[in-house]
Amino acid sequence: MSTELATRGSDFAPLLSTMRESGLLRPRRVRYAVMIGTDLIVLALIWIGVYALGRSWWALFLAVPAAVFTTRVMFIGHDAGHRQVARTARVNRLIALVVGDLITGVGSRWWVDKHNRHHANPNVVGRDPDVDPGALVWTSEQVADRRTRFSLWASRHQARLFFPLLLAEALNLTVTSFLAARRGRDRLLLCLHIAVYFGGLALMLGPGRAAVFVLIHQGLLGLHLGCSFAPNHKGMPMSDPETRQDDFLRKQVLTSRNVTGGRATDWLLGGLNYQIEHHLFPSMPRPNLRHAQSLVRAHCAALGVSYAEAPFRTSMAQALRHLDTVDDIAVARGSGDLSANRPR
Secondary structure, three states: OOHHHHHHHOOHHHHHHHHHHHOOOOOOHHHHHHHHHHHHHHHHHHHHHHHHHOOOHHHHHHHHHHHHHHHHHHHHHHHHHOOOOOOOHHHHHHHHHHHHHHHHOOOHHHHHHHHHHHHHOOOEOOOOHHHOOOOOOOOHHHHHOOOOHHHHHHHHOHHHHHHHHHOOHHHHHHHHHHHHOOOHHHHHHHHHHHHHHHHHHHHHHOHHHHHHHHHHHHHHHHHHHHHHHHHHOOOOOOEOOOOOOOOHHHHHHHOOOEEEOOHHHHHHHOOOOOHHHHHHOOOOOHHHHHHHHHHHHHHHHHHOOOOOEEEHHHHHHHHHHHHHHHHHHHHHHHOOOHHHHOOO
16 A cells, blocks of 8 residues: 555544544434424424314415424434434434334335445445436436436436426335335334325325325425435535545545535534535434534645535535536437437
């Protein structure tokens, strides 16, 4: 190993020591207890309100706060999956199982496995499941693999389709979780969630109003989740397994983008706006990320490592601009210009 590589490999060690000495890696059990209790109580009150209004169209207005606080509970599942909430892995797994499979309908085991692979190789094509081709494509090579007119059309318009597609993301997570659930307990909890959610709404509101409530609730939930995750990596540098960055600090920092803002941004995005800090220290409790930011930013500045941060609107614009770049490739391919399939 060269001296330069050895130095780069140790660049993360001083930052890790600083975080340990500052106590920012220690659990925040009381803070999480208050946070979890508050979010669950508010969500429960919303559902009590739906029950109280019964078969009234006014109940549909509660789908909006229900979506916001369901997202809040999903953030708790995310934190528990990273072992941020409790001291022991067992308690964290239990919390993730309850708030994921049972309350929100997202399979915790499936999601943790997928999310850990993303953290290990952010924006690495073929290794990061978040940039695998699906409804959206992220690279010219993925466009080249499109075979049907409809898939090429979708690739050509994917920047405009991005937000409409997010409206179906929450339901997609539940369906994918159910299909991926292999153990009896996981599938049982997901089945229980589905039965209580859809069956309970049908009993409280009647089939027609329940269907409208589900569309509003799930649509806004998917939109909120997408706006929490998409600005963090989309539009940032991508690589393949052969050219990926092996230095941990640079791999995590250079592929992530923070979303600037105040306390409201922290609350609405569940701390994911501190994406750089989160990727460097996945087990750091969410309330500590904002305190770690100045230390990470200063460390990156001392090393000459680019530290990306932008307001939410700018971050989303950069993500959509990346999709537009792939749109251009799809347009060129549709017109027969195969040279447009060259990697960019």
